[in-house]
Amino acid sequence: MRRTTRLLAVIALLSGCSGEPTATGPGADVGPDAAANRLATTPSTSESAASVQKDLATLRQVTARFHRFQAATDAGWSTKITPCMTNPAGGMGFHYGNTALIDAVANVAEPELLLYEPEKNGRLRLVAVEYIIPYTLHARDAAPPVLFGREFLQNDAFQLWGLHAWVWKHNPSGMFANWNPTVSCKYTTDVLAMAHN
Numbered sequence: 001m002r003r004t005t006r007l008l009a010v011i012a013l014l015s016g017c018s019g020e021p022t023a024t025g026p027g028a029d030v031g032p033d034a035a036a037n038r039l040a041t042t043p044s045t046s047e048s049a050a051s052v053q054k055d056l057a058t059l060r061q062v063t064a065r066f067h068r069f070q071a072a073t074d075a076g077w078s079t080k081i082t083p084c085m086t087n088p089a090g091g092m093g094f095h096y097g098n099t100a101l102i103d104a105v106a107n108v109a110e111p112e113l114l115l116y117e118p119e120k121n122g123r124l125r126l127v128a129v130e131y132i133i134p135y136t137l138h139a140r141d142a143a144p145p146v147l148f149g150r151e152f153l154q155n156d157a158f159q160l161w162g163l164h165a166w167v168w169k170h171n172p173s174g175m176f177a178n179w180n181p182t183v184s185c186k187y188t189t190d191v192l193a194m195a196h197n
Contacts, residue, residue, distance in 0.1 A: 063167070069126075085191075091184055091185055092179060102132060133152065135159040136159065145161050
């Protein structure tokens with residue numbers, strides 16, 4: 001039953017509705033010493049950038065074998081969640097999920113979803129990953145989950161947090177944007193065209 005609920009949550013998220021990132025949630029530091037405490041524990045910009053690059057390198061390392069689609073399905077990313085998704089802002093491609101990974105934890109090395117773009121030769125090209133956490137496992141009023149120094153986006157329509165990482169195809173809109181204008185669904189008839197971001 002729980003696995004079915006998780007799968008439905010993933011499908012809902014990938015229908016294309018997305019919220020805006022939120023600021024800090026309940027439990028944020030307050031009081032006169034809070035700013036000083038945050039400054040003392042916040043890494044410098046260069047340290048933060050280095051940490052993000054290290055995490056992206058880890059993600060590329062653990063997903064490199066999934067360029068071969070069969071390797072991804074054999075490893076558990078075998079549930080086709082959506083057709084090839086596209087909208088005026090760009091595309092996402094097909095979403096394949098590993099539903100066993102959908103929990104309350106955001107782990108760089110274990111993305112819940114792999115995104116594939118269809119190619120002219122009929123093959124699927126790995127272009128990105130997506131991390132998903134339902135509100136039922138990480139409350140909406142809690143501080144947003146964070147990976148790569150980025151807060152997950154809230155999706156109130158489907159009660160979820162989500163974050164993309166375009167590690168296998170350059171995204172002019174940004175590494176962590178929802179849609180990629182260079183991703184196309186033109187080589188498949190299995191398309192889900194969305195009218196909004």
